[in-house]
Amino acid sequence: MKKAVFLAGILLLAVWLSGCVQQQPPSAPSITPGNVTAPSNVTAGNVSAELLSPEEAEAIEALLNETQSLAEELEEPQVDWNISVE
Amino acid sequence: MRRELLALVITGVFLLSFLGSASAFSLRELGEAIQQKYQEIKQKYLNASNFYQEVRQKWLQARETYQQIKNETNREEALEWARKVAGAGINITITYLEKVIAKVNATTALTEEQRSAIISELQLRIEWLRNRTQEIPQANLSEISNITHKIRNYWQNHRVAVKRHVGKILSVKINWLIQKIENLTERAEAKIEELKANGTNTSELEALLDDLNEKLDLAKEKYEAAKEKFENITTLEEANQLFREGRDFIREAHQYLVQAFQQFKQLVKEIKEVLAG
Numbered sequence: 001m002k003k004a005v006f007l008a009g010i011l012l013l014a015v016w017l018s019g020c021v022q023q024q025p026p027s028a029p030s031i032t033p034g035n036v037t038a039p040s041n042v043t044a045g046n047v048s049a050e051l052l053s054p055e056e057a058e059a060i061e062a063l064l065n066e067t068q069s070l071a072e073e074l075e076e077p078q079v080d081w082n083i084s085v086e
Numbered sequence: 087m088r089r090e091l092l093a094l095v096i097t098g099v100f101l102l103s104f105l106g107s108a109s110a111f112s113l114r115e116l117g118e119a120i121q122q123k124y125q126e127i128k129q130k131y132l133n134a135s136n137f138y139q140e141v142r143q144k145w146l147q148a149r150e151t152y153q154q155i156k157n158e159t160n161r162e163e164a165l166e167w168a169r170k171v172a173g174a175g176i177n178i179t180i181t182y183l184e185k186v187i188a189k190v191n192a193t194t195a196l197t198e199e200q201r202s203a204i205i206s207e208l209q210l211r212i213e214w215l216r217n218r219t220q221e222i223p224q225a226n227l228s229e230i231s232n233i234t235h236k237i238r239n240y241w242q243n244h245r246v247a248v249k250r251h252v253g254k255i256l257s258v259k260i261n262w263l264i265q266k267i268e269n270l271t272e273r274a275e276a277k278i279e280e281l282k283a284n285g286t287n288t289s290e291l292e293a294l295l296d297d298l299n300e301k302l303d304l305a306k307e308k309y310e311a312a313k314e315k316f317e318n319i320t321t322l323e324e325a326n327q328l329f330r331e332g333r334d335f336i337r338e339a340h341q342y343l344v345q346a347f348q349q350f351k352q353l354v355k356e357i358k359e360v361l362a363g
Contacts, residue, residue, distance in 0.1 A: 011350065017301060034114035044169070048354055048355075050273075050277075050308070051270065051274055051357065052351070052354050053348070059260060059266075060263065060347060062265065063262065064263065064343060064344055065264055068340060068361065070255070070256060070334040071252075071336060071337070073128070073352060074189060074252045074256075075187060076249070077135060077178045079178060079179060080142065080175075081234040081235065082234070082236045083145070083168050083230055083231055085149055085153065085164055085227055
């Protein structure tokens with residue numbers, strides 16, 4: 001009985017770990033200078049992603065595009081309120 | 087007993103993490119729904135704007151006809167288009183405020199408190215304008231003129247606050263970009279230091295980094311200037327000019343950020359090349 005409970009726990013842990021890997025939200029990870037620890041086996045291949053992940057690049061580029069025209073987009077409408085026949 | 091306890095703890099953690107994942111997923115969906123809502127309102131505003139322009143042309147024609155020949159038919163025609171153009175003017179103003187609300191909702195760089203305060207204020211303006219819409223169908227020409235005069239005065243008083251809110255949206259977005267690019271730059275700086283400590287010649291990388299930091303400093307300077315202009319929008323007389331000046335600073339800050347981000351990507355490419363040897 002104890003063994004069965006223990007095995008069930010291990011199984012749940014495995015499912016949980018695989019779920020964590022798969023269910024990462026696509027939003028850009030929070031960037032703090034402290035969270036960059038250089039691995040001892042740094043390679044050219046992984047350095048790009050380490051310094052700028054595709055999600056971060058996407059988020060920044062999207063906001064740069066958005067802010068480019070936002071002021072014009074939120075320009076107030078020009079309405080002529082003078083509605084008179086005189 | 088210890089194993090049972092361990093299994094129990096693992097199960098608990100599993101369930102909690104599942105709830106966490108589910109809520110993260112819901113938040114993502116919520117974010118997408120908010121962006122979608124903004125796109126819908128943006129389209130609605132465009133339609134309202136086109137409709138207003140069409141109706142206004144018809145109104146101007148009907149008014150001219152009536153002014154030339156003042157008979158009952160022409161008066162009725164003018165009244166009909168006056169009602170329509172007044173309604174279309176109110177509608178485009180309401181839709182504009184809804185668009186600002188949707189943008190405020192989609193601006194996660196604003197705090198929940200800031201979002202709520204701006205939205206509540208804008209909803210009050212919408213409510214007031216909606217009440218005026220109800221007065222239009224029964225109004226005669228003279229009454230329409232009075233109603234729209236009242237709206238013009240109301241809008242003049244409140245557009246100052248609306249401009250300040252729009253300025254706030256622009257500022258926080260630029261600030262978010264500055265923070266992000268600054269954090270990325272600090273990461274690159276740490277990487278360069280690491281390479282330098284290993285004996286790599288990093289002079290070219292450091293020159294690029296200096297240039298990038300200079301662009302970031304200029305962006306910050308422009309952002310601060312824009313923020314100050316927007317915060318000073320308090321009177322109708324100065325509102326347009328201060329908003330224009332703030333908007334120009336935002337444009338300059340944006341340009342520096344575009345350049346800074348391009349340089350950052352170039353820096354990453356060069357670090358990669360150094361590592362590849």
